[in-house]
Amino acid sequence: MCGIVGLFAKTPEFETQLGYYLAPMLLEMTDRGPDSAGVAIYRNPVPEGQVKLTLLATAPDFGWGDFEYGLRQAFNGVTGLWLNGNHAILTAYAWSAELIAWLRANHPSLRINSSGQVIEIYKQKGLPAEVARNFGVGQFVGTHALAHTRMATESAVTTEHSHPFSTGEDLCLVHNGSLSNHNRLRTQLMRRGIHFTTDNDSEVAAGYLTWRLREGDSLEAALERALVDLDGFYTFAIGTRDGFAVLRDPVACKPAVIAETDQWVAMASEYRALAVLPGAEQADSWEPAPGRIYSWSH
Amino acid sequence: MSQRYDLAQGSTRELNSWLHHYNGTGESAAWQVVNPNGAHNLAVGLDAPITVDIEGHVGYYCAGMNKYAQVTVHGNAGPGVAENMMSGLVRITGSASQYAGATAHGGLLVIEGDASSRCGISMKGVDIVVHGSIGHMSAFMAQSGRLVVCGDAGEALGDSLYEARLYVRGNVAGLGADCVEKPMKDKHKLELEKLLCEAGITGADAGEFRRFGSARKLYNFNVDNADAY
The missing domain is CATH 3.60.20.10 (Aminohydrolase, N-terminal nucleophile (Ntn) domain)
Incomplete structure (x- = not known):
């Protein structure tokens, strides 16, 4: 049920x-x-050309600061990283496939809950x-x-x-x-x-x-x-x-x-x-x- | 003078225990229940000739196991309304979800809107009158009683039916295994007219209905198989 x-x-x-x-x-x-x-x-659509991802940190002590530093080194089109609990909304001028490939390679413990221009997905045990x-x-x-x-x-x-x-x-x-x-x-x-x-x-x-x-x-x-x-x-x-x-x-x-x-x-x-x-x-x-x-x- | 119970201020358990005070006493009383907001298990297990009016939509299993009582839902009902009813009257002024009147042994269930799938599944003597249409697999393994449908019936009506009689005025999407159309004789029109009258349904002429029942061709109807047990 x-x-x-x-x-x-x-x-x-x-x-x-x-x-x-x-x-x-x-x-x-x-x-x-x-x-x-x-x-x-479904809220806050990003402007044309940008993508919006919902990221979920499975590790309790995930270092979002270091993550953002590395991300901005790799992608100069990052427009925002907004934390909400252990989730984060990442927006960037980038191809979502390219961004996702980078995330999977460099931060395998991060879950990508959603990608698109509008959607955000939050979920949790409990x-x-x-x-x-x-x-x-x-x-x-x-x-x-x-x-x-x-x-x-x-x-x-x-x-x-x-x-x-x-x-x-x-x-x-x-x-x-x-x-x-x-x-x-x-x-x-x-x-x-x-x-x-x-x-x-x-x-x-x-x-x-x-x-x-x-x-x-x-x-x-x-x-x-x-x-x-x-x-x-x-x-x-x-x-x-x-x-x-x-x-x-x-x-x-x-x-x-x-x-x-x-x-x-x-x-x-x-x-x-x-x-x-x-x-x-x-x-x-x-x-x-x-x-x-x-x-x-x- | 009816008693009033507000579910916004109380609980299902408290309401039901108030209603159960009358059980087995033969006393009559009138209750009005407000703010049901889709709550489950309202007015279940009643065993006295009381009337209960529920003002709004209800959730699962409303008026289950009802005996003698008259329960009216002024709204829609969730799955399993009047499940295993023994006697009395349950009336839904809106529509009912799945398996309305399932396994019910007696009494009358009236649904003034539509009933969805599995209406009257395994009914064992109840009469069910639906003013609107019913969904698929209705009257599956229905053993006895009457199911009257003023609208249409969904797929697989009366699959593996026993002795229940089904009357449908509208279109039947499909008959289940061993369910067949049977002639409407005068005695059937008569019992149908009586049922429509009891249900308070006007504007439906008994002559417009078709009757369905069991062809009695399945394994369990063949006496040669009795030796197998």
Whole structure:
């Protein structure tokens, strides 16, 4: 069991309150996933030509000062390194592939949670309340966000195994469920050059989407194909640069509910996470149909 | 004069223990519950002819194991509403999530909106009336009782059905194994009219419904297999 929440602002006013509402939604899903939690927030887009990475230091005494010194020696286009807990947002005029290759070679203990122009991913082992507090989720201002609370079934309880998983530039995935063909699929995807850092099944789903999008599929086409190639139970929420999408497997035993008002669109594993939103009781709300893609974008 | 319980100020456990005071006494009472906000397990295990009105959306397993009580949810219900109900009436004015009325033995469950997948799975005597449509795998292994659907039914309706009778007015996406359409005789129209009336549903003519039931062709229906045990 896991918990998923997604929140999409339909008005500029609501964007300023995104984190204010996202944090209690996340906390409401604590019962469904007390092992770890994570948030993907879409905010503060960098100017054209720049990239934004979310870095996670797995070593408790990671020296960010030395890191920044070395980084600026290697890349003169670095425009910022903003620390948030044991995470850092790195922005630079650089090719993301080049930057990531340098980071992997020189700082293998750093995890790259996300890359793109807009996305930031924060995640950590422990209760959702700690995660929300550590990263200041309640103060987030942004266009949309996804969050996840994990109750581990398929692999270990660590920060690395936590969701959201990055699936490419400004893309991420959160998953409630379990995949049964993830081992074979992981091997196949590794042969196609997809990089995995854990033995987690959901990371395979993320890697699968990364592969399809790299091959030129639209997100819709990639998800249609996922319905065929992924075996198991899932409710997915997929964050994109402009919005998010929701997909349930054809058997649809993992719950999901969507609600919409003039101010916001939200999805959650259970209605009680939506109940914290203004006007939730009167909102249009429905259960997403099995095997059907729902998406919203700005 | 009904008693009022505010879940924003209290807890599910406290509410349920108040409601359980009536269990086995045969006493009647009326309760109104406000601010449910999707909470789980509200009004479960009731065993008295009381009425409970829940003002808002509820979470999992609302009115589970209900006996004699009349529970109305003025909103939507999460998974497993009225699961294993024995008797009484459970009414959802909105829609219900998965496995509404699962394994229920008796009573009447009315869903005024839609019900999603596995509605009435393994039902054992309950009557379920859905004003809207139902999702896939509904009435799977349904043993007895009646399921009435005024809208459409999803894939694999009535898979591995026993003696339950299914009435659908709209389109059926597909029938499950051993589920077949059967003729609507006068006695079926009569029982359907009665059910629609009990459910308070108007504007649905019993003549517009089709009836589905078990073809009794699966392994368990073949007497030659009885020796195997």
